[in-house]
Amino acid sequence: MTAAEQITPDQRRLVGSRVPNRNGERFVRGAGRYTSDIHLPREATMALLRSPHARARIIEIDTSAAAALDGVYAIATGAELFDRIGPHGYLWDLPGQKVGSGRPLAHGEVRHVGEPLVAVVARDQYVAEDAVELIRVEYELLSPVNTPAQSLADNAPVLHPDWGDNVQVVATWPVEIPGLPTPPDPTQALAGAHLTVRETWTSSRITAASMEARAVVCDYAPGPALTLYTSTQAPHIVREEVGRMLGVAEHRIRVIAPHVGGAFGMKGVFYPEEALVPYFAMLLRRPVRWVEQRDESFVADTPSRAQEMDLEVGFDVDGRIVGLRARYSIDLGSAPSSCGAGTGWATGALLPGPYAVPAVDIVATGVVTDKSPLGAYRGFGQPEANFPLERTLDIAARQLGLDPAEIRRRNLVPAASMPFVTATGSVLDSGDYTEMLELMLARPSYQAALAERDAGRAAGRVLGLGLAMYNENTNFGPSGILPLIGVSTGGWDTASVRIEPDGTVRVVSSQTPMGQGIETAYAQAAADEFGVPLDAVTVAFGDTDSSHFTGYASGASRAAGIGGSSVLMAAGKVREKMRAIAAHLLEAAVDDVELTAGGLRVAGSGMDPMPLATVAKAAYQGGNLPEGMEPGLVAEAGYDPPGMAFSYGAVAALVEIGPETGTVRVRRLIFGHDCGTQLNPAIVEHQVIGGAVQGIGAALSEMLPYDEHGQPFARSFADYLLPQATDVPEIDLFHTEHPTPFTLNGAKGVGESGVIAAPSAIVNAIQDALPAGAAPITSIPVLPERVLAGLRGCRA
C-alpha cells in the first residue's frame, strides 16, 4: 500500500458515518464462531439434572443407574461438590446484602424449579441426557414462597435459615452525603400537595431470551491450564470467579468469549455452569462442553424486572412535582445472582428520570422467593422506574386538565440547570430535554399520528396515542463512586493500540462484542486517529490472554463512551511516539511534525507524507530512534470517566385495539433520541430500534409467570412470546446530539435507550384508547384480557 493509496478524502472522517458492521460477511455466510460451534478432541458433554420442584428438601439422590450407563464419565451432586467448589462472588454487593450458598449445585434443599442439583458428564449430549433421566431423587415437598407478599408475610417459611427472614437487602433514598446539605424530606411536600397520585405498579418478570442460549466449553492441559470458551459479556469476571471458586490461579485460566449471539445483560451474570464445566475438565483431564437447551434457558438464565412499586407523587396546582414517595419490592428469586439486587438499586437511584423532583422518600426491598435468581436485562432497573412515573404523569395530567406533553414540559430538568444533581444523588451531565420534547411534538409523524388517532376514532376504531420520556444512565461509571453504590469493581476500561510493522493498526479492547457493533465503531475511531482506511485496522477482544483486565466488562452502556475513550487515549500515545520517531528521521522538530492522511510530514512543507510503515519499521528495528526511546509501537490506556452520562429521549406510540379480541397493535412508534456524539449513526439507529422492539414485547406479551406451586408456565418460545416481524411498526427515529463532557469522544451509551420508555409510551397509548372512566392500567405486559376489561370499563 503506497502512501497515495492509503486514504481518500471521503474516508477521512469515519467516525460519525454509517459504516456497515465489520462482521457482515462472516455472519451472512454462516461463518460466525459461537461457543457451541467449538468442538475439541476427546471432549465430553455435561448435562444437568434440574429441580422439578419449587421448594423441597432433598432426602436422597441415587445416581447408580446413571453411573452404570455406557458412556457416562462422571456424576456429582451438590453435597459431593460443596467443599470442592467455593461460592461465587457478587459484582453488585449492596451494603448489608445477604447471600445464598453461592454453590453451583443445590444441596440440602432446592429453592426453585430448574435449580441444578446433579451434574452428569458423558460421551455426548444424547447419553448425558439419558443418564440424567436415570437419576432418582427423593424429595420432601415444601410449600413454595411464590410472591414478595408471601415472602414478607409474618409466618413465611424462611428460604435461607441463617438470614432470619426473606429480606436480602434494603436500600433507601435520599442518601446523606457527608459535606452536602441534608436532602429535603417530602412528607410535608406531599401533605401540602394540590394533587397526589398513588398507585401500585408491576413490571413483570421477563427475560433477555438471546437467540443464542448459553454455552461453555473448556479445554484442559496439565498444569492445570484451562481455556474456557463461554458465551459471556464478561470474560475477566468469569476468569476471576472460576479462579476463586476452583482454587486455580488466574494466570492459569484463559477465558474466551467467541461470537456472542445476543446477551442484553443476561450474559453479564456469572453462572453455575461456568464453574462446573472447568471443574469436570480438570477432574477428567479432558475437554468438557455444556450447551444450554432452550427449555433450560427459561429457568436457568437470570430474568429481570420483577418489581412491584407503590408510588405516590405530589403535584402543585400547576402540575409541578413537589415530592415523591416509593415503596417497592424486587423479587430476587431463590438467592441473589452475581448481579445481586443491582437492578433494584438502579430503579431507586434513577426514579426521578429526566424530571426535577425536589424531594424523595424511597425504600427498596429485595426479597427472595422460590423462583430462578434475578439478574440483569437491558435497561437494568430503569424501565421499572420509568413505567410507574410516566404512567403517573399521565394520570395527573388528566386530573389536572393538562395535556400529557404539558405536564412533562413543566417538570423536565431545564437545559440551563445542567449538570443537575437529582434528589437521589445522580448527576445529570448534559442535554436539552425540553428541546427533545418540543421536537417530538413538532415532528410531522407525531402530528400524523394525532390526526390518525382522531380520524380513526371518528370512524369508530379504537386508537390511542401515548407519550413517554426517559433518560438513561450510561458510561457506568467513575471508579471512585462505584464502591459507594455497591459495585465491587472499578468502572474504567482499557484498550491498547499497536501499529504493526507493516503500518496497519491493531486495537485490543477489553470490551466484548455481542451484537452492539463496537468492533466496527472502534475500528472507525482508530482509522481516523491514524488517517488510514478501515481495512487497515483490526479490533481484537473477548480473550483474557490478549484483552486487558476490565472490571465491569461489557454492559451498562459503557462501550462507546468509556471503551471508546480508552481507544482514543491509547491511539494518542502511539501517535505522539510516531511523531517523535518521524521527527527524528526527518531531522525536524517534533512540534512541526503532523500525522495526516497517508502518514507523517513536516507541516506546511508540501512533502509527501512518510508512510506509517516507514515509521513502524524504524520503531521495530530499534537502532535509529530518538535518544532513550523504547523500541516498538504499542500503547495501552485506561479511561476512567469523571462522571456518568445520561442519554435521553422521547417516545410516542400510536396503538390500535381490536375491540373484540383486546389485542393491541402498535401502529406507529416515534422515537427522539440523544446519546451525545454518535460514533456510527447506523449502529445507534439499530440499537435504538432493537431496544424499542424489545420494549414492545415487554409492554404486550412477554412474561415469566409461575403458578401457585411455583411451576413456571413459560418453557419455550411458544409460551414466551417475543415480538415477531409482523408486530413491528415502521419507526420514525430522530436525533439530537449533545455530547457529554465526561468522555473524550462525547459519546454517551445507547444500548439500553430503546427499551426504557417504549413500554410506558405504549401503555399510555392503550390507556388513551380506553374509555375515559377506565381504571388505570398498572402492570405490564398488558394482555388482551386486561384490555377487554378496560374496554368494558372495569378493572381486571
Next chain:
Amino acid sequence: MTTTERATPGQRAPRAITVRVNGEEIEGAVEPRTHLADFLREKAQLTGTHTSCHQGPCGACTVLVDGQSARSCLTLAVQADGAEITTVEGIADGSRLSLLQQAFIEHFGFQCGYCTPGMVVIGAEILAEAAAGAVFTRDDLRVRLSANLCRCTGYIGIVNAVEAALAAQARGESA
C-alpha cells in the same frame, strides 16, 4: 428437561444415510433420533446452521430441503436421506455473496448474527419464489419473515434487506 427422546438400544441402531449438502454428498451413520440440524452441524461440520430452541418456534435452524424451507431441528436426519439440502453456507456463489447477503450487510440486517443464517435461507426462498413470478409487498415479507425470530434487530433491517434484494433482483442485477 431433555430435548431428545429416550430410546431403547434396538431403536438406537445407527442407519446409513446419504444427503447432498450444498452440492456435496455427505454420508453418515446416524441414530434414528438424530435431528438434521445435529447431522449438519456435527457430521457435515457445517456450523452455520444454528439452533436456538430445538423446539420449532424460532426458525434459526432453517435450511432448504429440496428447495423448500424446513426447520432442521424438527427434521430427522433419516428423513433427509437422499435429499438435496442447502444451508447458509451454500447461498453464496464462491467468493461472491448473493444479492440478499449483500443487502443484509448494507441494510444492517443483523446485530449478533445468530439468527442470520436462518434469515438468509428463508430470504433465499423468498427471492427464488419472486424469480418464479411471486410478488411480495412489504407486509407480505413481514408475514413470511415472522417464521423466524430475531431478538436483536427489531426486524426492520431484515425486512429492508429482503426488500432491497427483491428490488435488485427485479432490476436484473446479479450478485
